[in-house]
Amino acid sequence: MKDMLMNIESRYERGLAKLREIDGEAGERVLESLDGIAPDFARYLIEFPFGDIYSRPSLDLKSREIAVVAALTALGNAAPQLKVHIQGAINVGVTRAEVVETIMQMAVYAGFPAALNGLTVAKEVFAQGAKQ
Template sequence: MPQERYARGLAKLEEIDGEAGTRVIDSLHDIAPDFARYLIEFPFGDIYSRPGLDLRSREIAVVAALTAMGNAAPQLKVHIGGALNVGVTRDEIVEVIMQMAVYAGFPAALNGLFAAREVFAARAMEHPG
């Protein structure tokens, strides 16, 4: 069962976040390899793999939550990329982040918009045209 959970989580992580997710996991191997495993098994192997929501809906929720937190810019950038990977549009991401100004305040929404701008610019550099 643990191996199945890990394999399911790793596949889901790669489906959503691609290289960005792999970089996060790899960055933990020298300091907390168990934590890297937990990140694969629980969020991606257990939660993201549940049938109740599609990946698009899940990533919209994560972008909203991380924006509202206001202190998770690196994770927000990874999940903005993940949202784009699963079909959320740039305009939808911007709207979700703007919506968070109502509940989390303007500073959190501004930080979210700045993170989105960075992700969008990096994507444009990777895929010009």
């Protein structure tokens, strides 16, 4: 039982470190927004996506964030999350041009409306001074 608890803590700690590496303060704000309503969900968000998936060695963070930007663009209904992940992509070395090309590529698979919405979100992130 003690080993299981230690593994859970390491998942959380590993996930929190990865979240901070990618999203910085934006990730912290997402977690804080869940405090009053679903703190357990915040823990799941840290442990599974960031502690388990993002921490795997086969893809670097730049590749992972490009994939996430593509997926969120294709969904077409995840603008707040897309905003956070565009900034996260830039934080880990994706250029603005690469973000734009990734979103444009989604027009082929998810349609022009999804790509237009994604480009609108990217424009907002860039206007807010997203570091390059």
